[in-house]
Amino acid sequence: MKTLLRRHEAYVLLIIIVVSIIITAVNPSFFSLENLFDLLKSMSLMGVFAIGMLFVLISGGIDLSFTAIATVSGYAVALALLRYGDSLNIFVIFLLAGAIGILLGAFNAAIIYFFRIPSIITTIATSNVFYGILTVLSEGKWLYGFPTWFGDFANIRLFTLYSPAGNPYGLSIVTVIWLALVLLAWFILRYTVLGRSIYAMGGSPSSAERAGFNLLRLNLFVYAFIGLMAGFGSVIQALLVQTVAPNSLVGKEMDVIAAVVLGGASLAGGTGSIMGTVLGVALITLLGNGLTLMHVPSQWYDVVIGLVILVSVGVSAYRMRKNIQRRVITETA
Amino acid sequence: MLRRFSHLFVLFAVMLVVVIILWSLTGTDFMNLGNLQSMAYQMPELGILSLAMMITMLTAGINLSIIATANLAGIVMALILTNESMLASLGDVGTMMVAIIAGLIVAGLVGILNGFLISRLDMSPILATLGTSILLGGVSIVLTQGYVISGFSPVMLSVGSGRVLGVPVPLIIFLAAAGVMGLILNNTPLGTRIYLIGSNPVATFFSGVNNRSVLMRTYIISGILSGVAAVVMISRFNSAKADYGESYLLLTVLASVLGGVSAAGGFGRVSGLVLSLVILQMISSGLNLMGVSNFLTLALWGVVLIVVMVIKYVIENKVQLRRRAA
DSSP, rough: OOHHHHHHHHHHHHHHHHHHHHHHOOOOSSSSSHHHHHHHHHHHHHHHHHHHHHHHHHHTOOOOOOHHHHHHHHHHHHHHHHHGGOOOHHHHHHHHHHHHHHHHHHHHHHHHHHHHHHHHHHHHHHHHHHHHHHHHHHHOOOOOOOOOOHHHHHHHHHEEEEEETTTTEEEEHHHHHHHHHHHHHHHHHSSSSSHHHHHHHHOHHHHHHHHHHHHHHHHHHHHHHEEEEEHHHHHHHHHHEEEEEEEESSSTTHHHHHHHHHOOOOTTSSSOOOHHHHHHHHHHHHHHHHHHHTTTOGGHHEEEEHHHHHHHHHHHHHHHHHHHHHHHHHHHH | OOOHHHHHHHHHHHHHHHHHHHHHHGGGGGGHHHHHHHHHHHHHHHHHHHHHHHHHTTTOOOOOOHHHHHHHHHHHHHHHHHHHHHHHHHHHHHHHHHHHHHHHHHHHHHHHHHHIIIIIIIOOOOHHHHHHHHHHHHHHHHHTOOOEOOOOOOOHHHHHEEEETTEEEHHHHHHHHHHHHHHHHSSSSHHHHHHHHOOOHHHHTTTTHHHHHHHHHHHHHHHHHHHEEEEEEEETTTEEEEETOOOOOHHHHHHHHTTTTTTTOOOOOHHHHHHHHHHHHHHHHHHHTTTOOOOHHHHHHHHHHHHHHHHHHHHHHHHHHHHOOO
């Protein structure tokens, strides 16, 4: 199983390399340190969401409401910034957004666990509840004009280089936050009992329960965790564009799920790795960036993304089936 | 026998309660002829899309691409309908026929694509239809450049707004679709197999059913129904666009579940779905008459969906407990 996973990530890496070569052939400016840091920065938002989605998929569920959760927490953050502006700092902001995310995520988990409602139906429903109520209360207004410290924080770079044209660039603080969360997630999944029990629950919930795992606690953790990531993501989105709009994130959930699945997670649960997820996010972002650099009209973006998802997920599903068939044949023979 | 109809009975009771509540809240507005007619025009789109969703849910699948399919089919039809040279050579009626057939073929092809991904490649229905939904959305945007295509011939518009013997044409189309679907599910081997696969795919396979071909046909039917919905949709709006009706997705799931379709597959009948659609339409018209915001209505649908699922869970658990006790 381990070698299969490793092989899957190798495939994704290979596709990334091939895509990079094609893009560079068309537009050499792709292959520069400046564009690399740019890419890393634009990956961060989807990357943070994807970490949460990975946990949910491993646990055998799915969450289509995280963009609605992020919209709610983003709006709360923006209101707080506008009202209390200078008396706040970035930690309070992350704390506030994270708390709202955890709360809404736990709400999802409670419904899913106590009433055995499939996670996809629950989260389609709650996403409409969260989003609908927010839109009514906010009247669809955009929020902007945040304090200067909030804008300054977004521009922090770990180190600064200068392009030949004199533009400064470097490793953005946003990327650093993402990578820190990636490390945290990697540690949880790999080295903690909690992480291993999520895999166990995804592999077979009934066996996990009989083996003594507390499914309620695991469900609560997983959906609260994606809520937390949604909250953090909303802050990152606010940092990046310095505007909060009720409709800017809704609709992005498909891209995130696609990235995580490209990285080798299965909707059946029990499989998936943080490394694969990072690669999946990289591939999706790379495609978007590459299409722009190759001057492909933006209308084609969804066509390409859709094709990539269908082909790559289709191929891996097909391979998986062949594997199972082979195993069945050898075991029965 | 009694158990089979108990859900229908509950639905019917709910419907009466809803009518009484709305009638008293909105006064005479609710039951006047104008409102009833506008409901009869609005329900069919959602109804046909819900049929498309329902048949996949019966096999324990789901089709998240119905809206994208309907939009793409609608755009293809709109492109043909507004084609000057086509109109000149074939006339209004001829062009409409060609457009509708082309749209249904496109919708059927999408069904084949979904069916292929799900039955041949063993992709999970959620992923496969999510993927096709993104792809189709992209194709629709490329075809329209993001614009609205509008201005159809009066013949085409009469499909959406006309009446035969006082009955709105969309309602006739919906009832026909529901009738055909009921026939397929109840009176053909395919229907029985669809229910069987939803209950237990492995047992079905070992009793000699070709699961793949059943799934393939399920998704083709689902695709074609989305195409039929597109006909009603574009003729009612007099236009086609890449992102019409996105909020319908939740509603189709809601209508199916409320109508007694089990999300785990295997259970649910067309009659239940029709009743649940009538209830939903009445609530939505009632809220509209009371001036409630669309977004609040959307939130309310979410709440209703969860409440319905919770009630079902409680009832089913009770039944099981009682059986165990006996």
